[in-house]
Amino acid sequence: MSNQFVQKLSGLAELSPNDVAALEAATARPRRYAARQDLIREGDEPGPMFVVLEGWVCRYKILPTGTRQIVAFLMPGDACDLHIKLLAEMDHSIQTITAARVATISRSEIDALMDNHPNIARAMYIAQLVDEGVMRAWIVSIGRRTSPQRVAHLICELYLRAHNVGMTTGESFDLPISQIILADALGMTAVHINRVLKELRLAGAMAVNRGSVTISNPVRLVQIAGFDENYLHRRLRRLI
């Protein structure tokens, strides 16, 4: 399958070869970014739609005190904000975590894609609904789960999302994310994340090494997390 964007959307709606070709054309000229580059900042006027083709990206907000909260991770195949152009300004920033290849699709291109390819429109709407479900799950995690549960839940989510676009190998996947970034995503301190990761490692549930995660005991990890994949609305219900 050509790229993760096509692969992801194919999982959400039936795409014809014609649809696939249109998606490939729209993402044919991605731009490369170094790590830690803002694609767009809070307060900026929204631009074209971003589609991540390679690397990891996040949405985040900075508080007056300077602390940061990451509100979403984007991995290859993930796109941003279909109708974002309707807003006058961005309410958050988007930044690369690793070096990345990101395609931009202009408003008119999107409109053309959606108008001429109903199945693409359908898939994009579903993707947006899933993204909202993911945000709700984050609120639940941060609000009500203990820190080990929270970390475990995020890893379960990322594993499944990566799996969905063919980016896992067995029970491992690349997670090129520092403990600092994990802390910013989970509303914790890096110190505490470190201790929780150790705890999960000692519990035999999962281990992080040099930018990749291995889920040593999927059943245990899911138990710890209290993970229910329903909010990812996947067509293919594989057990992990």
Next chain:
Amino acid sequence: MSNQFVQKLSGLAELSPNDVAALEAATARPRRYAARQDLIREGDEPGPMFVVLEGWVCRYKILPTGTRQIVAFLMPGDACDLHIKLLAEMDHSIQTITAARVATISRSEIDALMDNHPNIARAMYIAQLVDEGVMRAWIVSIGRRTSPQRVAHLICELYLRAHNVGMTTGESFDLPISQIILADALGMTAVHINRVLKELRLAGAMAVNRGSVTISNPVRLVQIAGFDENYLHRRLRRLI
């Protein structure tokens, strides 16, 4: 202005008298619900779109341990999930907090509204983007703000949203929400919410009495919250 739904959408796009009439017709036959009734539950098949016309409603999820996290408040004028029918099942539940009047609009009615009234479509898309911004702001609050900041921030948000649909009187507004519900929304315990409310009252920032909130010192409240209204994307930038 006829109802809060029309009022809210009018603030997001120019609506013609014809558009307004169509919205009124679509919400003409609301259903009444008692307090604490689920409109729909996690796992259910999505139904029609809900539009709250009177009363308060929330989206929530229940954890395996039985604790609850509220992920959004819906007040009069707020609608749910434009394209939700594209999903096979709900990933969260929706429940009335108070007695409420809620209109339901079927998929086909929505499609007709959106197709025949581009400005309604535009307004609904903007409303959805704003709802996403609100969710991001919740993640930030729960993840990174202290409890007094968190409470203050939520009150600022709710005040502005209420103000937007004409539901404030001076610096007060109805907030028919128990401390338990506040706790479920902010990821805290009711006991702690109680102490924080006391602290905010003593600080002269705001006070809650019998289902209504008075913002005694807006400037102080905004300061405490570190509140920036940008994420609500309001057209009318009034200072509170």
Next chain:
DNA sequence: CGAAGGGTTGATCAATTTCAATCGCGGTGG
């Protein structure tokens, strides 16, 4: 009148943050 559900308060406990120090690794300039 009694029961139930919120609200309020105090005392104690547990989870996390904060502060501080050390370690290790990759990259860089001398």
Next chain:
DNA sequence: CCACCGCGATTGAAATTGATCAACCCTTCG
């Protein structure tokens, strides 16, 4: 080639926040 630097990872100890446990009060409602 190697010492040095900066960033992330790791660990310990102290400080703080918020949760938990346990009363008790007040109002509403049957």
